[in-house]
Amino acid sequence: MSRVATPDAAGERTGMRVHVKGVVQGVGFRPFVFGLARRHGLAGWVRNSSAGVDIAVDGEPASLDRFLEALRAEAPPLAAIDVLEVSRCPRHGFAAFEIVPSAPVAGAYQPVSPDVGTCDNCLRELFDPGDRRYRYPFINCTHCGPRYTIIVDMPYDRPQTTMAPFAMCPDCAREYGDPLDRRFHAQPVACPACGPHVWLAMPHRPAPLAEADAAVRQTQAALRAGKIVAVKGLGGFHLACDAGNPDAIRRLRARKRRSDRPFAVMMPDVATVQRFCLVAPAEAALLRARERPIVLLDRLPGSTLAADCAPGLDTLGVMLPYTPLHHLLFAAGGDGQGPWAFAALVMTSGNVSEEPIAFRDAEALRDLAGIADLFLLHNREIHARCDDAVVRAAPNDRPASVYALRRARGYAPRPIRLAEDGPALLATGAHFKNAFCLTRGRDAFLSPHVGDLENFETLRAFEAAVAHCERLFRVHPVAIAHDMHPDYLATRYAQDRAARDGLPAFAVQHHHAHIAAAMAEHRLPPEEPVIGIAFDGTGYGLDGAVWGGEFLIGDVGHFERALHLTYVPLPGGDQAARYPWRMALSWLRHAGIPWSPDLAPVQAARPDELAVSDRWLQSDDATLKAMAPLTSSMGRLFDAIAALSGGRQAVTYEAQAAVELEALARAGPVAAPYPFAFSGPTVDAAPLIQAAVADIRAGAGTPLIAARFHHGVAHMVREACSRLRAAHGLRRVVLSGGVWQNTWLLGLTLPLLSDDGFAVTIHEAVPANDGGLALGQATVARYRMERT
Ligand code: ZN
Ligand code: ZN
Ligand code: FE
Numbered sequence: 187m188s189r190v191a192t193p194d195a196a197g198e199r200t201g202m203r204v205h206v207k208g209v210v211q212g213v214g215f216r217p218f219v220f221g222l223a224r225r226h227g228l229a230g231w232v233r234n235s236s237a238g239v240d241i242a243v244d245g246e247p248a249s250l251d252r253f254l255e256a257l258r259a260e261a262p263p264l265a266a267i268d269v270l271e272v273s274r275c276p277r278h279g280f281a282a283f284e285i286v287p288s289a290p291v292a293g294a295y296q297p298v299s300p301d302v303g304t305c306d307n308c309l310r311e312l313f314d315p316g317d318r319r320y321r322y323p324f325i326n327c328t329h330c331g332p333r334y335t336i337i338v339d340m341p342y343d344r345p346q347t348t349m350a351p352f353a354m355c356p357d358c359a360r361e362y363g364d365p366l367d368r369r370f371h372a373q374p375v376a377c378p379a380c381g382p383h384v385w386l387a388m389p390h391r392p393a394p395l396a397e398a399d400a401a402v403r404q405t406q407a408a409l410r411a412g413k414i415v416a417v418k419g420l421g422g423f424h425l426a427c428d429a430g431n432p433d434a435i436r437r438l439r440a441r442k443r444r445s446d447r448p449f450a451v452m453m454p455d456v457a458t459v460q461r462f463c464l465v466a467p468a469e470a471a472l473l474r475a476r477e478r479p480i481v482l483l484d485r486l487p488g489s490t491l492a493a494d495c496a497p498g499l500d501t502l503g504v505m506l507p508y509t510p511l512h513h514l515l516f517a518a519g520g521d522g523q524g525p526w527a528f529a530a531l532v533m534t535s536g537n538v539s540e541e542p543i544a545f546r547d548a549e550a551l552r553d554l555a556g557i558a559d560l561f562l563l564h565n566r567e568i569h570a571r572c573d574d575a576v577v578r579a580a581p582n583d584r585p586a587s588v589y590a591l592r593r594a595r596g597y598a599p600r601p602i603r604l605a606e607d608g609p610a611l612l613a614t615g616a617h618f619k620n621a622f623c624l625t626r627g628r629d630a631f632l633s634p635h636v637g638d639l640e641n642f643e644t645l646r647a648f649e650a651a652v653a654h655c656e657r658l659f660r661v662h663p664v665a666i667a668h669d670m671h672p673d674y675l676a677t678r679y680a681q682d683r684a685a686r687d688g689l690p691a692f693a694v695q696h697h698h699a700h701i702a703a704a705m706a707e708h709r710l711p712p713e714e715p716v717i718g719i720a721f722d723g724t725g726y727g728l729d730g731a732v733w734g735g736e737f738l739i740g741d742v743g744h745f746e747r748a749l750h751l752t753y754v755p756l757p758g759g760d761q762a763a764r765y766p767w768r769m770a771l772s773w774l775r776h777a778g779i780p781w782s783p784d785l786a787p788v789q790a791a792r793p794d795e796l797a798v799s800d801r802w803l804q805s806d807d808a809t810l811k812a813m814a815p816l817t818s819s820m821g822r823l824f825d826a827i828a829a830l831s832g833g834r835q836a837v838t839y840e841a842q843a844a845v846e847l848e849a850l851a852r853a854g855p856v857a858a859p860y861p862f863a864f865s866g867p868t869v870d871a872a873p874l875i876q877a878a879v880a881d882i883r884a885g886a887g888t889p890l891i892a893a894r895f896h897h898g899v900a901h902m903v904r905e906a907c908s909r910l911r912a913a914h915g916l917r918r919v920v921l922s923g924g925v926w927q928n929t930w931l932l933g934l935t936l937p938l939l940s941d942d943g944f945a946v947t948i949h950e951a952v953p954a955n956d957g958g959l960a961l962g963q964a965t966v967a968r969y970r971m972e973r974t
Contacts, residue, residue: 477596696725
């Protein structure tokens with residue numbers, strides 16, 4: 187143990203105990219306390235417990251006060267103090283200050299730090315030829331490196347991580363044991379002499395082609411030659427290729443069977459990003475943030491790189507390097523500050539279409555063999571899989587505030603602080619973009635993105651992640667919350683689990699859960715009613731119809747459906763989401779416009795498809811009607827407009843038509859909004875469809891129609907809100923659901939609402955889409971358990 191002698195002025199000293207809760211382990215907190223104690227002349231000890239950090243000290247009363255103040259004010263960058271419990275006591279009689287071994291507390295839990303991008307100090311050492319970790323791909327310290335993805339169990343100590351097999355060499359052990367070293371108790375500390383290493387391999391051939399630095403250099407050469415390399419990262423594998431090489435991208439698309447879905451790219455620094463994208467200061471801050479998310483940026487006109495990576499879109503998802511290995515792949519000699527080997531690398535999730543990201547060597551070598559030419563592997567095991575997070579800069583003026591599109595690495599599993607205490611429960615989330623949520627006390631742990639629960643592999647990944655997080659956070663659910671949709675795998679898991687464990691299960695309506703999620707994220711009072719506007723693609727309604735254009739009045743416990751988009755048939759059910767022309771036909775029929783061959787959706791359908799659609803929409807026969815269930819989906823209205831205006835008729839990824847329509851609207855002129863009609867509880871888009879068809883027949887281009895449509899929706903929302911305010915006396919508006927990830931629509935809507943006197947709540951770190959749903963399910967179920 188390290189000690190500092192402290193002169194003891196007997197008589198004037200008193201004792202103090204401090205218990206610190208929050209993210210305080212694995213972030214350099216104990217050395218920080220050690221330094222503070224020394225500075226203030228205190229004696230005593232600090233230790234990790236599985237419930238936080240405990241401190242016991244003796245000192246002069248004024249020094250104790252200053253110590254407490256500094257504890258909060260100067261905490262290390264990655265620490266997040268939630269609670270400081272302080273009690274004064276008589277002097278203990280300590281003679282020195284020391285860091286003592288961890289004291290486990292049964293059942294207690296500790297927030298787990300997310301993974302953190304390489305810090306500047308480590309980066310400097312990485313490219314310093316005199317440093318013993320020069321070009322070592324696993325350099326890290328207490329301020330950076332892997333966390334969540336390598337932790338097997340808590341408390342966070344090396345034997346409980348996937349670093350356990352690597353015995354520290356004497357040099358690493360000295361740094362690890364020295365309270366004044368940046369690597370003091372950095373659990374993943376390692377060096378070339380004792381730590382993990384990388385190697386390059388070919389598919390189906392276990393023998394390495396090259397190891398250590400030679401493997402990095404050969405990977406660089408292979409990427410430059412247009413090869414596709416599967417790179418083992420922090421939370422899983424990436425498929426990488428040179429983003430400046432259209433052939434390589436085409437090959438990757440063909441092998442991954444991903445025709446237009448956008449690929450994220452990694453660029454070496456912000457200056458490079460600015461060559462391809464518009465980067466506002468808030469966006470630059472997000473790119474550089476230690477979470478290192480993929481930031482969705484507006485691309486510069488004429489950027490061919492962006493066109494290859496994100497066809498049909500005006501945005502490009504960009505991230506900066508976040509592991510030492512990434513930095514090495516970009517460096518073309520020098521000090522890691524340029525010149526660069528690449529302006530951009532495609533870095534897309536290493537998965538077979540729709541399956542979870544591969545994170546174990548064996549499965550990657552098997553599943554990605556048909557896609558990757560080479561594999562850059564390493565022997566530090568990934569324990570928990572974690573995708574890259576995707577964010578946008580929030581459409582408000584607050585600097586660096588994020589608007590999450592996918593919550594994952596860097597953000598998860600940081601807990602979300604809830605408005606109130608409550609029972610521990612599991613909410614299983616939605617079908618698409620699944621994430622689940624565990625609650626404990628006032629903390630909600632929203633899981634990293636799991637994926638679409640459409641296949642066995644994703645369900646397995648979901649179950650494994652639930653089990654892992656329950657153990658890690660010491661959560662023993664006393665109830666299960668789930669969606670109302672009877673066929674969702676997440677619903678079936680919830681019901682099976684509830685039956686097996688004898689727990690109550692709560693079915694929560696999809697759009698109510700969306701609104702509750704946004705309320706929970708911002709700790710709005712659970713019993714204060716709001717106007718909740720949930721716009722998304724699909725969600726099971728109380729009447730069995732497919733909801734998605736919903737205006738709810740309610741609080742966390744209750745809701746009434748005050749207004750909704752008119753019901754129209756969804757021709758072919760779920761299939762309609764893949765073929766926007768089908769929704770266009772349905773809306774045309776509803777608006778009383780014949781399916782004449784001058785209209786793009788009519789051209790897009792084969793004659794037999796037109797005939798079948800006609801029967802579905804026309805017939806009174808129950809079987810045929812069941813083929814076209816009713817929907818109030820706003821997402822599907824976006825599809826209909828996309829198809830009608832000559833945009834996308836068939837999609838290759840979810841929400842593609844709507845995302846492209848948003849891009850066209852951004853490029854479109856400022857134009858008069860299309861009208862909606864209000865009648866009773868419904869908001870009818872028939873007048874909008876009629877106006878759009880008139881524009882089309884007058885020769886208007888898609889951007890104008892897209893622009894008028896977006897303005898139309900924004901104005902309709904304002905009109906609906908003022909009607910609901912008149913009827914219910916509410917001025918708090920909450921916006922949630924996947925449609926609100928359209929930041930163009932959001933940007934048009936927010937000023938209309940605030941100019942009209944509404945207080946508007948939008949999502950931030952919790953996604954507005956189904957990735958945030960579980961948080962809402964959890965809070966609704968808690969409310970019902972506690973209050974009814
Ligand atoms: Zn570091
Ligand atoms: Zn070492
Ligand atoms: Fe939804």
